Amino acid sequence: MFALCDVNAFYASCETVFRPDLKGRPVVVLSNNDGCVIARSAEAKPFVKMGEPYFKQKDFLRHHGVVCFSSNYELYADMSNRVMTTLEEMVPRCEIYSIDELFCDLTGVRHCRDLTEFGREIRSTVLQRTHLTIGVGIAQTKTLAKLANHAAKRWQKQTGGVVDLSSVERQRKLMAALPVSEVWGIGRRISKKLEEMGIKNVLQLADTDIRFIRKHFSVVLERTVRELRGEACLELEEFAPVKHEIICSRSFDGRITEYEEMRQAVCSYASRAAEKLRGDHQYCRFISAFVKTSPFGPEPYYGNSASIKLLTPTQDSRDIISAAIRCLDVIWKDGHRYQKAGVMLGDFYSQGIAQLNLFDENAPRKNSQKLMDVLDRLNAEDGRGTLYFAGQGIQQQWQMKREMLSPCYTTRYADLLRVK
DNA sequence: TCTGGGGTCCTAGGACCC
């Protein structure tokens, strides 16, 4: 038996926890660069569109008194930690699935108590400790637990935010009421194709011949359908598997037209990607950089990427930065108004020594590890950006826009809430 | 003027092997 717990309107709720004056008001959170709406409070949901560009809705939002925030990932990451720690204490085994979601294995809990009651207890504990409200969905498979969670949120008043969907009868009743697009793993494309085949609600999908599904779709959808029938195909992943790639990319505030500025940006992203790589205790051989103009608007689109394969795996920022800049030099073209760039690392190894190559002319760097340790330690203790590479530039004019950023209430002393 | 960022998995097709 699985439970899926997730925080209601997570980003928007994090913003209101320390702002009781916003209670009852519509609140939205914007993506990086104040680009699109990516989270809405319950009050905002009925009339603010998800994923829509902010600039298109600005006047409309102001007119309706909607409070907007730039995204504050430092705050969300810390609040997420508080929620996850609380949940981890209460359940025997769990998997942190995303910043605001956690799957639990309720196998041990099952025989000793009522699952709904247990769900309520989890919910009230998280609320008490973090002031965040979660929904709990319970069922035999992850996909059904997700569906139960959806029901818990949609009918929050009637369900108290907890739905136990372990009875097949209840499963079928709920599935008949929901369109296929609500199922975990079924996005826009597949739901459209299913609907064209006459498979409109979830129950119809669950009752479709598995061979038909396999013939017209991939094994992924086959698993989803089996899960809807109560056959568990997805396990609880208690320990996060190692990553296969690391990406650092950002849109710019405005557009970049000068090579020098782009070099600073690519250098910064490469250096951040290298930090993440060391955080995961990995070494990489594959490094790539990309640049692109905006896909919107009238100007001709240009986007390109280049990559480099090193002979020996590295985690040294200097190697990664220099490779990324060499990639940039291959793809840079004058005359474009660039909107975004990024750096990607791949082909990971758990150590850097690898096989010494007979033809490798670059001798391994001396004391690389020590230097990187110092770099990371200073940036950890005194804040990101304490020590950085000259190539990143000193005044980063292209830095993303965050004009409505809230304080980091829980992670910075200077931002601590004052009580009169 | 202005439209996010970071991941995963699967499949098909090409190149190559014996």
Added chain:
DNA sequence: TCTGGGGTCCTAGGACCC
């Protein structure tokens, strides 16, 4: 007239998730 069969590895692209 007629040109095999079985396999691996890699990559690009598509789909999905939050």
